[in-house]
Amino acid sequence: MINILLNAYAVCPNWGSEPGLGWNWVINLAKYCNVFVITEGEWRDEIEKAVNMLPQSKNIRFYYNPVPHEVRKMCWNQGDWRFYKHYRQWQEKALLIAKDIIANNRIDIIHQLNMIGFREPGSLWKIGNIPFVWGPVGGYGWTTLRYLNDQPIGVKLKAVIKNIINIIQGKIYPLPINAMKRASYVMAANSNVYEYIKANFRDDVILLNETGCYKKEVPLTERINDKEFNMLWVGKFDYRKQLNLAIQTVSQLTGTYPFVKLHIVGDKDNATYTRLSALCHNLKLEQNVIWHGKIPNKEVHRLMQESDVFLFTSIDEGTPHVILESIQNNLPVVCFDTCGQGDVVNDSVGIKIPLSNSSQSPLDFAKGISYLINNRKELQQMRLNCAQRQIEMSWDLKIQKVISIYNQIISNELEVSD
Template sequence: MGSEPGAGWEFARAAAVHSEVWVITRPRFEPLIAHALAAEPVLAPWIHPVYVDLPDWCLRLKKHHRDVYWYYPLWQRLAGQRALDLHREAPFDVAHHVTFASDWMPCGLTALPPTVPLVWGPVGGASYVPVPLLRWLGLRGAAAELARRTVTGACRRAIADRTARRAQLVVGLNDDVRRRFAGTAAVVVEPNAVVDPAARGSSGSSAPSRVRTAVFVGRLVSWKGTRLAVKALSHPAAANWKLEFIGAGPDQRWLEAEAARRGISDRVTCRGQLPREAVLAALDAADAMLFPSLHDSAPWVVAEACAAGLPVICVDLGGPPIFVRGTADGVSRVVDVGPGLPARLAVALRDSESVQRPTPSDRWSSARMPALLEAWYGQAAQFRAGRDAAGNGSSVSSEVGGLVPQTP
């Protein structure tokens, strides 16, 4: 499964350690879930998949990526109605919206009675490119970012603030979410990445004179900081480095042309989209990940790098710093936003040359998940206990835990 579906399933698995779980998701995930349950039959009595979707005629209209913006709210409404039906049959102790991890789109679980504690998240999206850095997006990219800021900001005020007030706990993907909702709800920060440490040997070497390899993995779009990465590589401090872009996107031609213009095309390679195993092999072979993204909420690839023991150089924006600081390997660097940013990225690369590659990190592994969810659900359930105590003293006798990962 991809990162969003993968997150939903990992959360369901973790919740099933201590709860009976109903998973509301789309029918297209039925074969994957059936396969996963067959591989772990111990989960089958505790995880109950429930598949819902819009009518076929609606699905036929969903042809482009942008169509998710009308499809998703409709699906959330349908999922909320189904959750309410399930609650009437077997009352839930807690409801949990896991995916989409968007903090400005609707949450269907708000249809449940307020006596059902709601955990909302991990969610993100409240990360924006600072105005001084808009120049690294190009004209079209800057216009798109300003439009995104306007639209998502309005939706956050109209929709998400109500969801946050309804939730007993908001889980943010990064500190931007915490700052945005801190005055509205209880907020904790935890990325949704679930990546177990690499059981592979890394091949990054210690020869002081050899050319080192930095890798970027992700869509080749300007807001991912791809243009910053090329500029950084052209700085004299990065003269001992080459850069591999793994991924595809509309920025590829610009990146190749810019590398040629700066005379570094022999040190910049676009490898295109690669299979997962090839990406993991590239992480093993590289000496650092250069990931200067300007508003990623919680990029799993950074967690993958940490789990592989690969140093990460990122910008102090959005979600990547959460992974770097949480891993605390002593080699990775979070570069402050400010003047001379490309040069400081290049210096961070150079400084990593003299430090031994860190050991793989287990900070973002699946082992952390059961205790994490148990703590979240316990915190959210305190709300219902308080309501029961203030009322007639009765409580729901069911020991059912309602976890609802939702992935259109």
């Protein structure tokens, strides 16, 4: 078995986002190789409890590099730039831990996994005598400002500053540039990032999004009720997710289809909820929009199984795990043709809307949804097609691709040594 040293700041079982993808990479890689994992210690208890229940547990070794509680708060408060200073320090300490691991174990490949943002490729690429893999990498790109017309001035300013920083750092920041040069392989998290890396750094970049599906047996009853249509929206109430577009889409639909309902899941304890609930009142949508608040993931899956369409209006993402959860629950998706959702959703399981602007997009979303309301058998076929898409996007298939990359690297190294 080959030995992989995996640098993964965020790892936790039973989570989505970065911690969930970290956990799924670890446990699925461990089916094929020995995995030595450097991670932060926030979820140590959960990790060790869950690892002991795995048949591949003997192939996994965790090394914890904890940070203070206040640093963890900065990490999960997205947009808190103070975190990067502490994260850089964490990576330098991870380098020392990695050198100690290498001194006591044979390591065939070093893999920098997460956080997946391009700004921080870690420090393990500085170890020069072992092949280095980086990715999936995300974060290259910028927010489309045409969708911020109705946002508060502070949000607009933040988005502009973030775009400027992304453009400058993407071109000249030495850490990712050096890691790009050092890596045997670089994986891009979505097509946008893939095209950026290919145009600016290296032609051999690989497109491989950062998350995957598990095959899930979900009851699949036929839905042909033309007097009911339930849409589900799930996400954080911030400008990237564009919940306002979903509400405006409902407004476009209710004149013709008064039975349409939009179910919204997300934390309501913020100013965005206040502003958007007022928008619902002004548009007379109180009977069509149902606010569920922040609910357990199990309840989200139940809503997915009871809904007709998953409406995903985000304009700035990596590969959102909630899209894959939707497909796992046989729920067709209507979304923008951008970021990771544009790669995951195809014509067999949903409808993709081109990016345009905040005035045109509600019309485009409404047109796509109207088509599905009037073509229930085609919508039902999309639900049936989700089973095949689960296989195509499965963790097992993804990890097998990564193992083939590892084996190719090792084979190339042997040829060089000969």
